[in-house]
Amino acid sequence: xxxxxxxxxxxxxxxxxxxxxxxxxxxxxxxxxxxxxxxxxxxxxxxxxxxxxxxxxxxxxxxxxxxxxxxxxxxxxxxxxxxxxxxxxxxxxxxxxxxxxxxxxxxxxxxxxxxxxxxxxxxxxxxxxxxxxxxxxxxxxxxxxxxxxxxxxxxxxxxxxxxxxxxx
Amino acid sequence: xxxxxxxxxxxxxxxxxxxxxxxxxxxxxxxxxxxxxxxxxxxxxxxxxxxxxxxxxxxxxxxxxxxxxxxxxxxxxxxxxxxxxxxxxxxxxxxxxxxxxxxxxxxxxxxxxxxxxxxxxxxxxxxxxxxxxxxxxxxxxxxxxxxxxxxxxxxxxxxxxxxxxxxxxxxxxxxxxxxxxxxxxxxxxxxxxxxxxxxxxxxxxxxxxxxxxxxxxxxxxxxxxxxxxxxxxxxxxxxxxxxxxxxxxxxxxxxxxxxxxxxxxxxxxxxxxxxxxxxxxxxxxxxxxxxxxxxxxxxxxxxxxxxxxxxxxxxxxxxxxxxxxxxxxxxxxxxxxxxxxxxxxxxxxxxxxxxxxxxxxxxxxxxxxxxxxxxxxxxxxxxxxx
Numbered sequence: 230x231x232x233x234x235x236x237x238x239x240x241x242x243x244x245x246x247x248x249x250x251x252x253x254x255x256x257x258x259x260x261x262x263x264x265x266x267x268x269x270x271x272x273x274x275x276x277x278x279x280x281x282x283x284x285x286x287x288x289x290x291x292x293x294x295x296x297x298x299x300x301x302x303x304x305x306x307x308x309x310x311x312x313x314x315x316x317x318x319x320x321x322x323x324x325x326x327x328x329x330x331x332x333x334x335x336x337x338x339x340x341x342x343x344x345x346x347x348x349x350x351x352x353x354x355x356x357x358x359x360x361x362x363x364x365x366x367x368x369x370x371x372x373x374x375x376x377x378x379x380x381x382x383x384x385x386x387x388x389x390x391x392x393x394x395x396x397x
Numbered sequence: 398x399x400x401x402x403x404x405x406x407x408x409x410x411x412x413x414x415x416x417x418x419x420x421x422x423x424x425x426x427x428x429x430x431x432x433x434x435x436x437x438x439x440x441x442x443x444x445x446x447x448x449x450x451x452x453x454x455x456x457x458x459x460x461x462x463x464x465x466x467x468x469x470x471x472x473x474x475x476x477x478x479x480x481x482x483x484x485x486x487x488x489x490x491x492x493x494x495x496x497x498x499x500x501x502x503x504x505x506x507x508x509x510x511x512x513x514x515x516x517x518x519x520x521x522x523x524x525x526x527x528x529x530x531x532x533x534x535x536x537x538x539x540x541x542x543x544x545x546x547x548x549x550x551x552x553x554x555x556x557x558x559x560x561x562x563x564x565x566x567x568x569x570x571x572x573x574x575x576x577x578x579x580x581x582x583x584x585x586x587x588x589x590x591x592x593x594x595x596x597x598x599x600x601x602x603x604x605x606x607x608x609x610x611x612x613x614x615x616x617x618x619x620x621x622x623x624x625x626x627x628x629x630x631x632x633x634x635x636x637x638x639x640x641x642x643x644x645x646x647x648x649x650x651x652x653x654x655x656x657x658x659x660x661x662x663x664x665x666x667x668x669x670x671x672x673x674x675x676x677x678x679x680x681x682x683x684x685x686x687x688x689x690x691x692x693x694x695x696x697x698x699x700x701x702x703x704x705x706x707x708x709x710x711x712x713x714x715x716x717x718x719x720x721x722x723x724x725x726x727x728x729x730x731x732x733x734x735x736x737x738x739x740x741x742x743x744x745x746x747x748x749x750x751x752x753x754x755x756x757x758x759x760x761x762x763x764x765x766x767x768x769x770x771x772x773x774x775x776x777x778x779x780x781x782x783x
Contacts, residue, residue, distance in 0.1 A: 232487065232490070232547075233491075235546040239483070240480055240483060240484075242539070243476075243479070243539055246535060247472065247514065250518050250535065251469075254521075254522035254524070258522075281526070357524075358523070358525075359525055360523050362520040362523055392523065
């Protein structure tokens with residue numbers, strides 16, 4: 230195999246990888262519905278991709294009955310309902326809902342409530358929309374601006390996959 | 398070499414004129430090599446700095462990057478720079494003669510820049526930071542064909558670093574493979590190095606794979622011995638770990654079956670299979686706890702001793718001082734750990750040192766005997782002392 234062929238194979242392979250990587254993420258941007266979720270930010274840093282804001286949503290913590298069978302790393306579907314302009318939690322399911330707008334997540338950890346009177350545990354759910362990358366200064370500004378809470382604009386597709394667009 | 402020339406001059410093998418010519422020749426060669434080494438060092442450091450600069454530039458997410466209004470323009474620009482760098486590298490390496498090293502360095506730089514492209518895409522689409530593993534994996538996947546198609550050792554070393562980072566950034570590894578995670582990593586790398594296709598066609602890649610996996614195997618086993626992690630976690634059955642170790646055992650045996658004539662591979666297969674079986678037994682949790690505690694101590698020490706002995710054996714056999722140095726270092730660490738771990742009482746320590754001393758002396762006799770055999774085999778040649 231000549232060096233020219235090897236070069237073309239490598240560049241072609243990189244291009245295919247790039248197109249695939251972009252297409253997978255772009256699909257939600259192109260076809261998803263725009264929804265708004267209540268959010269509170271925290272501000273850390275990623276060595277590879279820089280400053281970002283960690284977004285903690287109202288729907289990130291969901292209370293469920295203690296006897297429900299949700300475990301760590303389980304896939305869950307949170308059904309949303311629109312109240313004014315904001316989408317809020319309606320219901321949680323371990324199976325794909327047949328109707329309604331829902332967002333897909335994964336149980337990150339479970340917080341148990343040891344109070345005998347309270348018959349619920351709290352699921353901390355990750356939806357893959359917890360990070361918003363920004364300029365170094367901008368990340369601090371977003372954090373300041375949203376300390377009392379804000380709204381995140383999300384693109385959500387029919388399969389419940391979501392991407393964060395911006396925060397307001 | 399200069400020492401040899403002096404000796405040859407004294408013995409009368411060469412006269413002073415010949416010695417002068419040879420020395421002058423060696424001097425020029427040394428100067429050339431020094432210039433070349435300096436050149437390569439400058440190129441390599443320069444490329445690494447540019448690569449890190451590019452990734453930091455993307456991480457800064459600053460106004461310059463924001464000049465490209467659309468996300469597609471950003472991705473296209475970063476791909477254009479990366480492809481251009483690779484293309485220039487190819488041109489300098491294989492078309493325009495005289496700048497071969499610059500060409501190699503540009504190809505190396507492009508393998509760093511492609512990592513920057515994946516980071517940029519991750520940033521644009523706000524991918525979760527937990528998915529850095531995916532970005533590192535894509536980077537590894539992009540680098541591997543360059544290393545293997547162009548047979549480049551430096552890019553292969555980058556791929557090893559990326560493999561380490563990818564492996565250890567897989568989310569929930571501790572949940573699935575538990576404390577056996579580093580062992581699985583080391584066995585994957587060692588078995589990969591022993592695939593006949595890799596071993597025969599990319600022999601200069603394999604020492605790095607084996608060196609890293611040996612270090613990981615040795616130190617993880619040592620930590621298991623000191624911390625008692627296997628016994629502490631004995632109740633936990635890790636099905637993914639058992640499954641992975643079993644697949645790796647099959648992999649080891651297939652490698653051996655495909656290359657039965659290789660003597661070194663025989664010894665490696667015994668050790669690798671032993672390690673896989675030992676850790677699988679502790680994953681399955683089938684033996685009684687008291688017996689398991691004893692098997693744990695004896696087994697881990699056998700593995701540690703086997704790694705050290707294998708390094709001495711292969712090091713002396715291949716006259717490879719790096720392996721012997723590694724074995725010496727491991728022995729020193731192992732003895733130091735045993736000194737503090739084995740017992741508090743002096744009589745026990747005394748017995749341990751007597752026993753250890755006898756074992757090391759026996760090992761020394763064995764190695765000297767082997768070296769004599771090697772000299773005899775080489776026709777009593779003048780082999781350098783290790």
